[in-house]
Amino acid sequence: MQAGAECLLDEADRHMQQAAGGRMHWRLGSWWNGQAYEGTLACLHAAEVSIIALSQPVRAWSRIDAVLALAGPLCQQDPRLALVEQLKGKDKPQDERVPWAVASLLEAAYAVQEERAVRSRNFRNRLIRAGSVLMLLLVVTVVVAWRDAGAIPVCDGCHRAAGSGLCDVGLVMLLGMLGAATHVVGRLQKMGGSWNPYNLPFYQELIKLPIGALTAVIGLLLVGTNWLPMIQAPATWRDVMAYAVVFGLAQIALTRNIDQRAEKILASEPDQEEAEQLEKVPDNRVRTAPEFTA
Structure with missing residues (x-):
């Protein structure tokens, strides 16, 4: 468990360093293809997801409402959203599944946000x-x-x-x-x-x-x-x-x-038509979500 937490912490630190370095390389090509902004955004998102994943259940529980507010409009049909809502309904902040569930849902929501940024560019x-x-x-x-x-x-x-x-x-x-x-x-x-x-x-x-x-x-x-x-x-x-x-x-x-x-x-928030187009984005862009047992 300790080794896994240290691995996630190292990963979060690596993403933060990449984000800090990415902002120093703004060029015309990067402005056109969005590499600097989107790369920095992806690194910051990945770092936040890793930090939540290694948090204590109570600390991750404190982020549930904010993550649900962010992910709700973006991941309406995502099973990760249903899982987090289920955990919140049980009102058990000490549940060991909370950090990974919240982190997984946040990762899916950020994937949709990043896809919308790509479409904007x-x-x-x-x-x-x-x-x-x-x-x-x-x-x-x-x-x-x-x-x-x-x-x-x-x-x-x-x-x-x-x-x-x-x-x-x-x-x-x-x-x-x-x-x-x-x-x-x-x-x-x-x-x-x-x-x-x-x-x-x-x-x-x-x-x-x-x-x-x-x-x-x-x-x-x-x-x-x-x-x-x-x-x-x-x-x-x-x-x-x-x-x-x-x-x-x-x-x-x-x-x-x-x-x-x-x-x-x-x-x-995406309208119904765009939401249907974005429905498969998290599955295509994020790591496979961990399976949880009741």
């Missing part, structure tokens, strides 16, 4: 890649407008000066971003304090700016055509600027799925 990276592609499209659009002033006619017959295609398209993009920014500011006022290790809300809102610029240009190209016959073509530059802002704001329809996905990831 993956979604952030997808937003960054998509935003990079959108910015590339904006650059291509600007280059085309620069090379040929009439290639992108955002307003037929109302150019301000000959050869001003680049300025026209640039202004439309800027106003489209302004319209998108109006939506972003409105959302920021309603958004509560949501902490995320990968700053997901920032990238969630940032990607709306290039989308707003593109929707403004595309919308003005379609105005007055068979695609948008119900909207009258702009006759003056004041009309063009108003349309650009409105079409930039219209990116709401395109980014609705992004907002819904981000809200699920940022929620403190």
